[in-house]
Amino acid sequence: MDNILSLMEGFATALQPQYLIFGFIGVLVGTAVGVLPGIGPAMTVALLLPLTYTLDPTAALITFAGIYYGGMYGGSTTSILLNTPGESASIVTALEGNKMAKLGRGAAALATAALGSFVAGTIATLGLTMLAPIIAAWAVNLAPADYVALMVVAFITVGALLGSSVWRGLTSLGIGLFLGLVGTEILSGQQRYTFGLLPLADGIDVVLVAVGLFAVGETLYVASRMRHGRIALVPVTRGWRSWMTKDDWRRSWKPWLRGTAIGFPIGTIPAGGADVATFLSYASEKKLSKHKDQFGRGAIEGVAGPESANNAAAAGVLVPLLTLGLPTTATAAIILSAFQSYGIQPGPQLFTNQPALVWALIASLYIGNVMLLILNLPLVGIWVKLLQIPRPYLYAGILTFAVLGAYAVNFAVADIVILLFVGVLGYFLRRFGYPIAPLVIGLILGPMAEAQLRRALQLSQGDLSALFLSPFAAVCYIALILIIALGLWLRRRQSRLERTLAAAAAADTSLSAAVNQAWDAGERPTDVKTSDIRVQAPAEEPPTEKGSRRRGGR
Amino acid sequence: MGAAGTGPARPSAGGEPAEASAPRSKLGEYIFAGLALALGIFVFVGAFAIRLPTSGTQVGPRVFPFMVGTILVISAAMVIVDIARGKLGDLEQGEDVDTQAKTDWITLAKIVAFVAAFIALLEIIGWPFAAALLFGGVAWSLGAKRWWVALLIGLALGFVVYIVFGGLLGLSLPPGPLLTWLDPLLQSLRG
Numbered sequence: 034m035d036n037i038l039s040l041m042e043g044f045a046t047a048l049q050p051q052y053l054i055f056g057f058i059g060v061l062v063g064t065a066v067g068v069l070p071g072i073g074p075a076m077t078v079a080l081l082l083p084l085t086y087t088l089d090p091t092a093a094l095i096t097f098a099g100i101y102y103g104g105m106y107g108g109s110t111t112s113i114l115l116n117t118p119g120e121s122a123s124i125v126t127a128l129e130g131n132k133m134a135k136l137g138r139g140a141a142a143l144a145t146a147a148l149g150s151f152v153a154g155t156i157a158t159l160g161l162t163m164l165a166p167i168i169a170a171w172a173v174n175l176a177p178a179d180y181v182a183l184m185v186v187a188f189i190t191v192g193a194l195l196g197s198s199v200w201r202g203l204t205s206l207g208i209g210l211f212l213g214l215v216g217t218e219i220l221s222g223q224q225r226y227t228f229g230l231l232p233l234a235d236g237i238d239v240v241l242v243a244v245g246l247f248a249v250g251e252t253l254y255v256a257s258r259m260r261h262g263r264i265a266l267v268p269v270t271r272g273w274r275s276w277m278t279k280d281d282w283r284r285s286w287k288p289w290l291r292g293t294a295i296g297f298p299i300g301t302i303p304a305g306g307a308d309v310a311t312f313l314s315y316a317s318e319k320k321l322s323k324h325k326d327q328f329g330r331g332a333i334e335g336v337a338g339p340e341s342a343n344n345a346a347a348a349g350v351l352v353p354l355l356t357l358g359l360p361t362t363a364t365a366a367i368i369l370s371a372f373q374s375y376g377i378q379p380g381p382q383l384f385t386n387q388p389a390l391v392w393a394l395i396a397s398l399y400i401g402n403v404m405l406l407i408l409n410l411p412l413v414g415i416w417v418k419l420l421q422i423p424r425p426y427l428y429a430g431i432l433t434f435a436v437l438g439a440y441a442v443n444f445a446v447a448d449i450v451i452l453l454f455v456g457v458l459g460y461f462l463r464r465f466g467y468p469i470a471p472l473v474i475g476l477i478l479g480p481m482a483e484a485q486l487r488r489a490l491q492l493s494q495g496d497l498s499a500l501f502l503s504p505f506a507a508v509c510y511i512a513l514i515l516i517i518a519l520g521l522w523l524r525r526r527q528s529r530l531e532r533t534l535a536a537a538a539a540a541d542t543s544l545s546a547a548v549n550q551a552w553d554a555g556e557r558p559t560d561v562k563t564s565d566i567r568v569q570a571p572a573e574e575p576p577t578e579k580g581s582r583r584r585g586g587r
Numbered sequence: 588m589g590a591a592g593t594g595p596a597r598p599s600a601g602g603e604p605a606e607a608s609a610p611r612s613k614l615g616e617y618i619f620a621g622l623a624l625a626l627g628i629f630v631f632v633g634a635f636a637i638r639l640p641t642s643g644t645q646v647g648p649r650v651f652p653f654m655v656g657t658i659l660v661i662s663a664a665m666v667i668v669d670i671a672r673g674k675l676g677d678l679e680q681g682e683d684v685d686t687q688a689k690t691d692w693i694t695l696a697k698i699v700a701f702v703a704a705f706i707a708l709l710e711i712i713g714w715p716f717a718a719a720l721l722f723g724g725v726a727w728s729l730g731a732k733r734w735w736v737a738l739l740i741g742l743a744l745g746f747v748v749y750i751v752f753g754g755l756l757g758l759s760l761p762p763g764p765l766l767t768w769l770d771p772l773l774q775s776l777r778g
Contacts, residue, residue, distance in 0.1 A: 203658060204666055208623065214630070223637065429722045440760070465676045
């Protein structure tokens with residue numbers, strides 16, 4: 034029961050006023066950037082990395098963890114209320130939640146997403162509390178060759194399973210690994226790939242790459258093909274107290290728990306991140322639901338399950354990060370570099386060397402979840418306002434803070450030049466369908482992988498077979514093959530499902546648009562209790578590709 | 588907020604990505620993948636230029652660069668094969684992105700030019716004014732209706748950031764010739 038005692042001490046730290054404030058700032062900023070299109074937690078944490086110069090480690094990491102959790106909550110608000118397709122991680126929520134909102138049930142969708150995120154976040158944090166010390170204690174015995182195996186698994190799964198094609202992901206990973214090589218080599222002290230340029234001698238700063246890719250690259254990409262016209266928001270009616278009916282509760286609680294059970298394990302293994310978890314949860318809810326006919330037209334289970342899975346996976350990602358020092362998402366990789374800027378290396382020793390810090394961090398996750406529930410249920414109106422910021426100002430602001438963040442790294446103009454170059458690279462990566470996350474992970478994990486590889490080969494005196502012969506490493510490589518095969522199979526199913534769903538969505542856009550124009554929200558004939566929707570829902574033709582063209586594309 | 592939600596139906600961009608959008612040329616894709624391939628070759632060849640330490644010869648500083656070069660060469664080559672077979676990359680989607688629009692190169696050039704101008708001017712005219720120019724310029728490029736409002740917002744943002752950074756965090760951004768009198772003030776604020 035050492036853990037419970039340590040956790041209590043963690044709470045004692047995290048509940049101190051100054052840490053509460055940092056935690057609150059973290060979840061507030063996190064929710065804001067989660068809601069706003071164009072920025073996300075990865076970029077925000079990267080922008081705030083210079084804070085590590087002035088804050089103590091506990092305060093900085095609590096803030097970053099808050100941003101990480103907050104970003105997950107905020108994303109669902111956007112996908113439910115904004116009438117444009119978002120990123121693929123939230124696409125299932127977008128489809129069901131957006132449909133619910135158009136039926137006048139946006140409040141219920143927001144509530145089930147927030148409550149599900151809370152349930153999943155809390156249970157998954159509990160899982161983290163139980164699991165992390167055990168894994169850390171076991172991982173102490175891992176040899177360098179085992180770490181090399183783990184990192185290879187992380188590299189390949191993240192590279193191969195994120196994004197639209199395996200080879201594009203691996204190319205992105207390779208570019209990241211290259212950027213990690215630039216700079217002075219530690220052991221022999223010579224410069225590699227610096228072209229003799231002084232600003233490159235210390236390596237390319239993580240802040241510049243992350244902010245360049247996420248902020249500048251995203252701004253350029255949006256600028257190149259911006260969606261013009263009015264920001265189409267689905268209005269939310271009713272006060273938050275009456276958001277969920279009894280029926281909604283009855284239909285939500287099981288998907289919350291199932292989503293958690295699916296999301297947390299997937300988060301802990303590097304298997305392509307939250308994307309897979311949300312998809313699996315959606316598919317299983319659809320299979321288990323008694324209201325199958327509502328799926329694709331605003332089924333509450335289709336919001337409750339995937340949103341919970343999304344949040345549980347986010348917490349699960351912290352398990353390998355804290356116990357093995359292994360980041361499996363871009364945000365986790367940047368949080369890892371925040372640890373490093375304090376000279377702290379996450380890994381098995383973290384729980385023995387920095388118990389106060391790590392337990393305060395875990396305690397802050399529980400507290401952050403409660404704060405986020407309050408921020409997201411009654412105060413959702415504020416976030417809706419944020420969604421209406423005119424896009425020119427939003428992206429101008431993002432870019433201004435990006436150059437500020439880049440300049441603040443070393444107070445050197447040369448860094449802004451690097452930022453611009455990385456931003457242009459980020460633009461082309463997006464344009465040609467290369468995922469960004471493998472690049473960031475390659476950049477941050479690459480130097481660590483090189484160090485472990487050299488240590489492992491030093492121990493084996495250059496014998497390469499030692500890398501594969503340790504039992505743990507062998508298990509890793511076998512698992513890698515299985516994960517890749519399973520992941521690719523899942524992705525094929527996922528894209529098929531997304532296509533069907535999107536076709537279904539397009540098929541009745543004109544119908545709901547007509548309803549929305551004819552009546553105000555709350556007065557629509559479709560705005561009724563969930564149980565009645567089934568009876569009233571008009572019989573529609575099956576969502577075929579042909580039907581969607583004809584009816585959707587007017 | 589009483590406006591009805593959706594407005595006229597948009598063709599769903601998430602639904603029919605490749606077929607519906609204007610046929611994109613493969614040329615850009617080839618160039619980008621080709622550059623990645625060239626980078627891989629450069630990394631690989633460049634690794635030979637890394638000096639090996641005279642003692643302790645087993646695992647030098649060349650091993651990892653060789654691996655990185657190999658990964659880049661193989662995966663970029665496979666991407667080129669994919670493109671040749673007609674498998675183009677999916678455009679990344681986003682809330683504010685219209686995947687069916689044509690690339691707006693003029694806006695892109697304007698934004699890059701404003702960032703470049705910011706880089707050139709930052710230490711000459713100082714952070715608040717350079718930030719105002721960047722913010723105003725980018726907002727104008729992206730279609731803000733009144734450019735002078737954007738410029739004013741940018742100026743306000745620039746000053747707030749300058750004061751917060753200089754006064755509270757103790758990081759001094761370049762003041763420029765017009766604002767050198769501000770710094771002692773901020774320092775006294777910090778005490």
